[in-house]
Amino acid sequence: MIEVVGVTKRYGDRVAVDDATFTVRPGLVTGFLGPNGAGKSTTMRMILGLDAPTAGEVRVNGKRYADHAAPLREVGALLEAKAVHTGRSAYNHLLALALTHGIPRRRVDEVIDLVGLREVARKRVGGFSLGMGQRLGVAAALLGDPHTLVLDEPVNGLDPEGVRWIRQLLRALVADGRTVFLSSHLMSEMELTADHLVIIGKGRVIADTSMADFTARFSRKVVRVRAQEAGTLRDLLVGPEVSVTAPETGLLEVHGLTSGEIGQIACRNAIPLDELTPVVASLEEAFMDLTQDAVEFSVHPDVLTERTAS
């Protein structure tokens, strides 16, 4: 479990994280989403004790990271651009980590197999592809067999097979009751992996919701209708649960009715249709809208200062 309570992080006069509060629960993959510069990496660094909050507190499994006697056993992390000694082999890199954290040698072999690096384990890390480097990073994160995992953009650089592998691995970890918190700026990726979402924009939490609720709320169905008598049809369609917009002459976008219902209304009123197309808004679009709004409508003084300055 990760608890972020009223956390703010300032760098000079720049607010990277702005009074963020949320909880990451065990047994679920929680996706941490936000556009570039939203504050995801900063929040993750604070969870891992690599940066101190200006205000508020972050707890991992009930304590601050630094207060855990064996932090690698509590929380495993994969951060972007992880520093690895490039002259070492993958095996030796993991062994050095294990030995300095009181983790038995056999665990190194276990995690190497778990991430599929057995064949290259004795090769120098300097020659690794980005995808192999990511697998090595995941191996390091799993080394202490931690209850909680924090992964910053874990599929970065992975090929489709690697992406699927990460997804299955994360599912297995949460099925085992662990806490998984992973960041991305891609909604499409989260849609397939996460059970729960925390979305930030400009450092502020703008959504904390289950994926199911997010999908139900935002994957709204719109039906596109073209007709010569669009105005007449519009008057027939609008109602308390139905809204209609007209982005251009002769074209309607209808929310709240199925294409079948619209077809029947048109037929009953003898209105010929030129087009009747159901369109499902993607979650990526919903995410873009949501984070765009956070930028547009934020009236926090710091945000305003920044917007005016840029």
Ligand SMILES: Nc1ncnc2c1ncn2[C@@H]1O[C@H](COP(=O)(O)OP(=O)(O)OP(=O)(O)O)[C@@H](O)[C@H]1O
């Ligand atoms: N060490 C630092 N010094 C000054 N400003 C920083 C520092 N680290 C982050 N920032 C600023 O804080 C804000 C949040 O950055 P952060 O890297 O946390 O965002 P992010 O959501 O992880 O973005 P990305 O998706 O691009 O990785 C940005 O405006 C960034 O420029």
